[in-house]
Amino acid sequence: MLVRWSVVILALWAVARLTGGDRISFLTGILVPVLAFTPYAAALSTVFIGCALVLRRWRALAVTVAVTAAFAIAVVPRAVGGSGPAADGPSLRVLTANLRLGLADPHAIVGLVRRTGADVLSVQEFTARADAGLDRAGLTRLLPYKVAMPMAGAQGTALYARHPLRALPTFPVSEIGLAMPHAEMRLPGGRRVELFGVHLARPLSPSGVGQWRRAFVLLPGARHGVVRILAGDFNATLDHAPLRGLLGEGYADAADLTGKGLVPTFRKAWWVPPITLDHILVDARCAVRRADVYALPRSDHRAVFARVRLP
Template sequence: MRAWRKVLVWGAVTPFAGWAVLRVSGWEPVWPWTPLVAYTPYAAVVAGAGLLLAAAMRQRVAAVVALATTVVLASTVLPRGFADGQQQVSADGGTLRVLAANLLVGSADETALVTLVARLRPDVLALQELTPDALTRLDAAGLRAALPYAVTRPKRGAGGSAVYARHPLTAAEAIEHGGFRQVRATLRHPSGADVEVVSVHPCALRLYARQPCWRSGLRALPDAGDGGGPLRVLAGDFNATLDHLLVRELLATGYRDAADVTGHGFTATWPQGGRLPGVAIDHVLADERMSVRAFGVHPLRGTDHRPVFAVLALP
C-alpha cells in the first residue's frame, strides 16, 4: 500500500516539477512544450493540488518537491494579477487608444466590430486574419468613416493584416514569414509624437512543422529600442503568452504588456466560446516610455479571439 502511495504522489508531483524547471531555465524545447507552456497558470494550480496530495499521503520528500514547484510556478504567474502602478503616470503628451482583433479568416461580424470601434473610440485598430472579402465588408460597414487612415495587406486565408487609425499613417515594409503579413505603420499623433504600430500575427503553433515560422515571425518584431527612435506599440495575436521565452525576451528590450501592467494578465483572449481552457495570446505591448492607463478584453461575434483594448499615455 505504501508503494502505491509513493507511485501516486510522485506521478502527480514529477511532471510539474519538470515544468517548473523548464519554465525558469531560460531554455525552451520544441514541440510539444512550446504550445503547452501557455498553460503555465493552470499548471501552478495543479502543482498546488499535488502539494496537498503529498501532504495528505505523508510523503515528506515529495511534499518538499511539490512545495518548491508550487512556489516557483506561482512566482512566475502571480504578478500578472496585480497592477504595478504604471497606469497612474500622467499623460503629458496625450493618450493613444489601441484596439486589436483577430477576424478568424475574415469571418468576424463586421457590424459588431464597427460598433465596438464606435464604443471604444480607438486611435489605432490592428486587425489580423484580414481577407479581401472582409476588407470589402468592413469598408461597407463604415470602418473607414470612423478610422480614415489605413495600411492594409489582406490575404486569402489567415495571413492578412491591417492597421487602421484616426490620425495619419505612414506605411513601412510589412514583416512576412511563412505567408503571414504583419503590417507596420507609423502614426503621427496630434501631440507631435511618432508611434510605430505593428499588427502582430506570427503563424500558429498547431503543428510541429509550423514552429520555425512562429519563431521567425516573433523574432522579426522590432525591439522597443534605446529611447532614441519612435515610440513603438505591438498589438495583436502573438500566438504566445507571457510564459513563452520569445515574448519575455521581447519585453526585456523595453516593452510592457498592458494586461500585465494593469493586473489583467490572467484574462483569457482565446478561445472565445471554445472548449479548451482559455489563454492570453492576444496582447498590446507598449514601449516603456509610455504608461498604461487601462486595459480590457471584449467579445466579438464570428471569431474565436476576444479583441484587446488598451489606453496608453504618451510621454
C-alpha cells in the same frame, strides 16, 4: 504513485518555464504548446499540496511546495499588475482583434471601436471579404486611415487609425508566414508613433515553429528613441521565452501592467482551456491607464483594448 509522478511532471514543467526551455530548438515544438497552459499547471500544483498533506507524503509535499512557489513567481504578477511610468504625453487608445478567417461580425468590431474610442485598430486574419464588410459597417468613417494587407485564409492583417498613417517597410510574408503591416502614425501636434499589426505563425509544426521564432527575432525593440506599439495575435503567452525576450527589448504588456494578464483571449474548442495569445505591447516608457478584453462574435479570439499615455 500517482501523486509522485504528477509532482515530477509539474517539477519538470516549472523548470522548463523558469529556464526558458522553449528557446532550445529541438524542444520548441514540444514545449510551446505545453507552456501555454502554465497557469493551469500552477493551479493544479496547489491541489497536489493538499494530496500530499492528506497522504502524509512529506518529501512530495516539500517538492510540491517548491514547485508551486516557482509557478507563483511566474504567474501571480500577471494578476497583480504594477506601477508604470508617470508619462504625460498624448493619450492613445489601441484595439486588436483576430477575425477568424475574416468571419468575425464587422458590426461588432465597429461597435467596439465606438465603445472604446479606439484611435488604432489592428485586425488579423483580414480577408478581402472582411475589408468590404468593415467598410459597409462604417469603420472607415471612424478610422479613415489604413495600411491593409488583405489575404486569403489567416494570412492578412490590417491597421486602421484615426490619424494619418504612413506605410513603412515590413517583413516578407514568405519569411514569417503571415502579413504584419508596419506604419507610422502622425498625431495632432506632430508626435509620431510606430505601429505593428502583429500576427505570428502557429508554432505547431516544424515550418510554423521556424516562422514563429524568426518573427520574434525580426520584430524591433523599443530602445531606439522611437515610440513603438505592437498589437495583435502573437500566438504566444507570457510563459513563452521569445515573448518575454521581446518584452526585455523595452516593451511592456498592457494587460500585464494592469493586473489582467491572466484574462484569456483565445479558445480553440470547448474542451480546451482558454489561453492568452493576444497582446498589446507598448514602449515601456508609456503609461497604461486601462486594459480590457471583449467578446468578439463569430471569432475564436477576444478583442484586447488598452488606453495608453505616451512619454
